Amino acid sequence: MMPQLRATIPTGSSSTISDCSAYFLIGLFKKVVLADGIQPYVAPVFDADAAYALTRTGSLGGVLAYTLQILFRFLRVLDMALGCRSSLTSICR
Numbered sequence: 001m002m003p004q005l006r007a008t009i010p011t012g013s014s015s016t017i018s019d020c021s022a023y024f025l026i027g028l029f030k031k032v033v034l035a036d037g038i039q040p041y042v043a044p045v046f047d048a049d050a051a052y053a054l055t056r057t058g059s060l061g062g063v064l065a066y067t068l069q070i071l072f073r074f075l076r077v078l079d080m081a082l083g084c085r086s087s088l089t090s091i092c093r
Contacts, residue, residue: 027079
């Protein structure tokens, strides 16, 4: 039989699991607090109709807020993926 099947199933240490949980929670924080917190500044700019007059500073602020919102959402996915990867690799070693 293969040696991988004879070996016992390893488990991750508590420090490794806490580190992975920290990555996951940091990613969740970036999504819930940062990315969703910027939404009130983004929505009026991109939901505006022809009757709503946008100023240059208002439209620039909306575009910059949208850029930050996309950045925080991608960073959230990265942090949460790193947390999941770390937890799975520590358990499956």
